[in-house]
Amino acid sequence: MEMSGLTALVTGATAGIGRAVAIQLAQEGAEVVVHGRDARRGLEVVAQIEAAGGTARFVQADLTSTDDVLRLAKEAGEVDVLINNAGIYKFLPTSEMTDELFDLHMNLNAKAPYLLVRSLAPGMAERGHGSIVNISTLAAAVTTKGTGMYSASKAALEQLTEVWAAEYAGRGLRVNAVAPGPIHTPGTDEMDAATLKAVAETTAMRRIAEPEEVAEAVIFLASRRASYITGVVLEVAGGRLGIS
Numbered sequence: 583m584e585m586s587g588l589t590a591l592v593t594g595a596t597a598g599i600g601r602a603v604a605i606q607l608a609q610e611g612a613e614v615v616v617h618g619r620d621a622r623r624g625l626e627v628v629a630q631i632e633a634a635g636g637t638a639r640f641v642q643a644d645l646t647s648t649d650d651v652l653r654l655a656k657e658a659g660e661v662d663v664l665i666n667n668a669g670i671y672k673f674l675p676t677s678e679m680t681d682e683l684f685d686l687h688m689n690l691n692a693k694a695p696y697l698l699v700r701s702l703a704p705g706m707a708e709r710g711h712g713s714i715v716n717i718s719t720l721a722a723a724v725t726t727k728g729t730g731m732y733s734a735s736k737a738a739l740e741q742l743t744e745v746w747a748a749e750y751a752g753r754g755l756r757v758n759a760v761a762p763g764p765i766h767t768p769g770t771d772e773m774d775a776a777t778l779k780a781v782a783e784t785t786a787m788r789r790i791a792e793p794e795e796v797a798e799a800v801i802f803l804a805s806r807r808a809s810y811i812t813g814v815v816l817e818v819a820g821g822r823l824g825i826s
């Protein structure tokens with residue numbers, strides 16, 4: 583119960599990686615603010631946490647709207663752990679990328695975490711403790727044709743991770759990122775099986791992982807066990823294949 587007494591906000595906790603992180607945080611004793619847009623799935627996650635003896639509440643917000651992000655920060659209240667997980671990934675060559683998709687990637691993957699950190703980190707620093715984990719992607723570091731906007735938005739998030747770690751170091755606040763490889767989630771279930779298999783073949787382990795395997799790394803970085811770690815991007819991606 584290493585999170586007991588702490589409040590954690592997990593964005594995009596109604597599905598996939600965020601859901602697994604929310605459930606594991608609650609198992610460790612955190613009071614979890616489950617965020618998403620889909621109230622039905624959000625309340626299901628809350629019910630699952632409560633059935634296991636944990637504490638959680640759902641806050642609905644569309645993170646492409648600045649007003650909604652700021653309202654979420656307000657309704658979450660005093661947060662000790664912030665997991666910036668909600669994200670979108672649409673893979674298209676640059677020639678087919680629309681203005682709307684450009685804005686969607688930047689607003690959800692980079693601007694929403696920026697607004698949440700700007701709103702919540704000062705309180706954490708004032709209270710002298712806090713931990714933020716941003717969910718990036720391996721695609722921010724590995725050049726992949728067709729993932730341009732997604733990779734760029736997450737590369738922005740990784741750069742912000744390092745800057746925030748430096749800005750808040752010494753004030754009890756650590757900021758890290760996790761960069762997953764291919765993971766089985768409702769998001770990737772929408773992709774065709776051949777594409778998913780091809781992505782899995784780019785990992786040294788040659789498999790897709792489950793959201794719980796990413797959550798383990800997120801919980802570690804968020805916990806006091808990682809007390810001397812800040813500003814890192816931890817790959818949870820089955821290893822890089824390498825050149826043979």
Ligand SMILES: NC(=O)c1ccc[n+]([C@@H]2O[C@H](COP(=O)([O-])OP(=O)(O)OC[C@H]3O[C@@H](n4cnc5c(N)ncnc54)[C@H](OP(=O)(O)O)[C@@H]3O)[C@@H](O)[C@H]2O)c1
Nearest residue numbers: 594596597598599618619620644645669719765767768769
């Ligand atoms: N799955 C992978 O293979 C993989 C690999 C690397 C990195 N990642 C990153 O991991 C994170 C989670 O991915 P996932 O695959 O678990 O995602 P997912 O299954 O598609 O779920 C996305 C989550 O984000 C929320 N969300 C989407 N748009 C939103 C919006 N406009 N406002 C508020 N919330 C919104 C969804 O909430 P609602 O459904 O309630 O709206 C849902 O909870 C993302 O940042 C993604 O980039 C995933």
